[in-house]
Amino acid sequence: MILTQLPPEFEAARPVLDTITAAGYEAYFVGGCVRDTILGKPLHDVDIATSAFPAEVKALFKRTVDTGIEHGTVMILDHGTGYETTTFRTESSYQDYRRPDSVTFVRSLQQDLQRRDFTINALAMKTSGEVVDLFDGLADLKAGVLRAVGVAEDRFHEDALRMMRAIRFASQLDFDIESTTERAIQDNAALLSKIAVERTRVEWEKLLTGQAPKRGLAALLATDLYRYMPKMADQRAALVTLCDLPDWQLPDTASAWTLMAWLTGCRERQQISRLLKAWKTSNELIMHVEAASHALAALKAYGRLTARENFDVGHTALKTANQVATLLGFGQSQAELDQAYSALPIHDKHELAVNGGDLLRAGLVTPGPAMGQILAACLAAVINGKVKNERAELLDFARMVADSKSD
Numbered sequence: 001m002i003l004t005q006l007p008p009e010f011e012a013a014r015p016v017l018d019t020i021t022a023a024g025y026e027a028y029f030v031g032g033c034v035r036d037t038i039l040g041k042p043l044h045d046v047d048i049a050t051s052a053f054p055a056e057v058k059a060l061f062k063r064t065v066d067t068g069i070e071h072g073t074v075m076i077l078d079h080g081t082g083y084e085t086t087t088f089r090t091e092s093s094y095q096d097y098r099r100p101d102s103v104t105f106v107r108s109l110q111q112d113l114q115r116r117d118f119t120i121n122a123l124a125m126k127t128s129g130e131v132v133d134l135f136d137g138l139a140d141l142k143a144g145v146l147r148a149v150g151v152a153e154d155r156f157h158e159d160a161l162r163m164m165r166a167i168r169f170a171s172q173l174d175f176d177i178e179s180t181t182e183r184a185i186q187d188n189a190a191l192l193s194k195i196a197v198e199r200t201r202v203e204w205e206k207l208l209t210g211q212a213p214k215r216g217l218a219a220l221l222a223t224d225l226y227r228y229m230p231k232m233a234d235q236r237a238a239l240v241t242l243c244d245l246p247d248w249q250l251p252d253t254a255s256a257w258t259l260m261a262w263l264t265g266c267r268e269r270q271q272i273s274r275l276l277k278a279w280k281t282s283n284e285l286i287m288h289v290e291a292a293s294h295a296l297a298a299l300k301a302y303g304r305l306t307a308r309e310n311f312d313v314g315h316t317a318l319k320t321a322n323q324v325a326t327l328l329g330f331g332q333s334q335a336e337l338d339q340a341y342s343a344l345p346i347h348d349k350h351e352l353a354v355n356g357g358d359l360l361r362a363g364l365v366t367p368g369p370a371m372g373q374i375l376a377a378c379l380a381a382v383i384n385g386k387v388k389n390e391r392a393e394l395l396d397f398a399r400m401v402a403d404s405k406s407d
């Protein structure tokens with residue numbers, strides 16, 4: 001197969017490959033970028049494989065960064081773009097970064113492609129557009145099949161994350177997992193528990209936000225792989241529920257985690273935070289999912305949020321909640337939710353027309369906890385529409401609250 005029209009990312013990288021080949025080495029585009037080009041999908045990174053050893057690559061370019069030199073990876077910087085360039089190698093070193101000596105550099109492309117995970121990822125391409133397909137990856141790409149290169153067991157022993165990757169690609173590409181490969185996942189599923197949670201999480205998020213998530217989830221259930229994901233061993237029922245829902249898609253990781261928290265019965269802040277911490281997500285995401293989960297519970301119970309809930313949850317988390325509610329069958333009109341949110345008198349506590357200094361100057365209070373309580377009462381009154389967000393009215397209201405306190 002020869003691709004006649006290469007995407008602009010490849011055209012931009014052409015001089016880099018030409019420099020390497022002009023020096024007498026081989027250089028190819030390789031892996032996901034070749035796969036995605038043939039599928040007509042957008043590219044996110046261009047990876048290069050070469051017969052040149054890292055020191056040889058570095059000698060050819062002015063600017064390089066040692067991003068993973070012990071695995072043979074050097075990043076070449078060219079016109080503001082970085083190209084991960086990896087020396088042909090045999091044994092996978094993905095598994096154990098503390099054992100860089102598990103990499104053996106080789107001079108042959110065939111040996112390099114042989115240690116890659118799936119046939120559709122073991123494709124290489126020359127700058128001429130000629131695709132090198134030594135493991136029938138093109139046929140599998142056409143048929144929509146994920147098949148391990150060579151002996152599946154061996155590939156999964158080299159890097160157990162590949163089992164997650166298989167299932168993630170099934171969802172992302174809407175592909176079938178070939179039966180021997182699927183069987184090998186089932187037989188080796190327990191190896192996943194050795195993989196760093198962060199790596200598993202990336203695949204899990206890609207699976208949930210893929211185009212055919214039910215396909216990935218069905219494979220997760222069929223192979224029992226979910227049992228070795230954090231906090232998931234007892235969650236078969238939740239996954240079955242997801243598979244039984246009418247076709248659905250999730251727009252982002254925040255909605256994916258809000259859905260998972262909901263289906264695994266995490267309603268309280270603490271439960272949500274415990275779940276997400278087990279998956280080592282960012283604190284920012286935890287806060288977003290907590291807020292969205294709060295909104296989701298309100299949508300489920302009442303179909304709407306109170307003004308206070310709207311204020312506390314915020315617009316982005318509200319949107320996340322409604323996306324998940326829609327998937328679960330109790331979504332509301334987003335336009336109406338947006339309207340109710342916009343109708344709030346204020347959207348942030350800094351918009352309140354009085355602050356602590358105002359209360360002090362008006363002689364309503366002395367510094368201390370009482371001040372916080374009065375401000376909180378003002379905020380609540382404004383959010384609930386009881387008092388206008390205007391200085392004079394709020395000072396009157398604050399005086400009333402202060403008086404009632406001193407009674």
Ligand SMILES: Nc1ccn([C@@H]2O[C@H](COP(=O)(O)OP(=O)(O)OP(=O)(O)O)[C@@H](O)[C@H]2O)c(=O)n1
Nearest residue numbers: 031032033094115116117118121122159161162
């Ligand atoms: N555990 C892994 C990870 C990667 N690879 C190989 O390295 C390539 C690039 O890896 P990566 O960018 O992680 O994955 P992609 O397949 O490119 O998928 P994505 O679109 O998510 O980048 C893969 O295509 C595959 O050939 C592998 O064999 N085993």
Ligand SMILES: [Mg+2]
Nearest residue numbers: 031032033045
């Ligand atoms: Mg990639």
